[in-house]
Amino acid sequence: MGPKKGILERLAEGVVIGDGGFVFELEKRGYVMAGPWTPEVTLEHPDAVRELHREYLRAGSDVMQALTFYASDDKLINRGNVAGKKFTGAAVNAAACKIAKEVAAEGDALVLGGISETPTYLSGGGKAAVQAEFRKQIQVFVDHGMDFLLCEYFEYVEEVEWAIEVCKETGKPVASTMCIGPKGDMHGVPAGECAVRMAKAGADIVGVNCHFDPFVSLETIKLMKAGLEKAGLKPFLMCQPLGYHTPDAGPQGFIDLLEFPFALEPRLCTRWDFHKFARQAYDLGVRYIGGCCGTQHHHLRAVAEELAKERGKTPLSSEKHAPWGEGLALHTKPWVRARANREFWENLKPATGRPFSASMSEPENWGVTAGSKLMMQHAGVTTEAEQEEVRRFKKGGGKH
Ligand code: MET
């Protein structure tokens, strides 16, 4: 085998599959604490991290993203290091890089080092202080020869511009995803403008991660794409959404849902939702497709199976998963065998099994929030005239 193809080459040739949600999955498995969400697990339980990388590789993931989320010193020291631990960003990040490289070598995957928003920025620290935090992390990625860099989970475009600037100093390809929805960043900068600013700062790949479901995230990508086209910019597009449905979320996404983070399971997307997402993302021109919080092995495998033709290969774990549920043809019960087909799974509207489960956690907002259009469609309000009526009703404080 010759040298590995780089990320930009792979994106130019076809579609790249990202990874799933590490901190969320490892929280459920007992290795990460919800609240700080910091990844000391790379030092405390490296095997748990290694196993999750392997699961994603088996699902078709082309990139082993080192588990470096929130591993800046300012975050670890002030809001991480649970139970008196004294791990530094450098130590956590170095361990993460080592594990990612080890598993990547078991396949043909690239390795990626990522930085995310900092408490220093959120508490009003200036550019120099914020960039100093990033520089420490990025030095570790350079020392470990990571293939490319990612700025992910930024709520403010100004901070991600500073992040991209530091990443560019390395000469490595840079990807950049903000955790924003169709309403834009937390200062109200529109999504299209955020994309343009990320690209102008030098990002080769731009898009969104986290905070919103696959379909709301694609709405944001559409706005980003329109902004980029208008500005004559052509970075690759990237989308790593939640594995949860969030049509009722406001501008800050799932963080504000009452179920965040411990009762989101009834909102979990199915693998069939991810088939649909992968197709829509691909058709929209998104070439880097993965997942964030809540996404698991089977979501990524669904992306890889949906795009098997485009990629010219199926994931390793398809060995145990016939397309569209066809493995059920071997079931002993005839009524289950009847579900061994695409039509059945594509058209199924899964129940929650909870007699008092509302479809929206804050149904009173359903005409006015980010995904309101989708919510209305779910609720059967399909024509533009009906939707307008709902909007008017909601704006009038519910008075008809
Ligand atoms: C809260 S977003 C977390 C992103 C990170 N890549 C992870 O999956 O853990």
Ligand SMILES: [Zn+2]
């Ligand atoms: Zn996430």
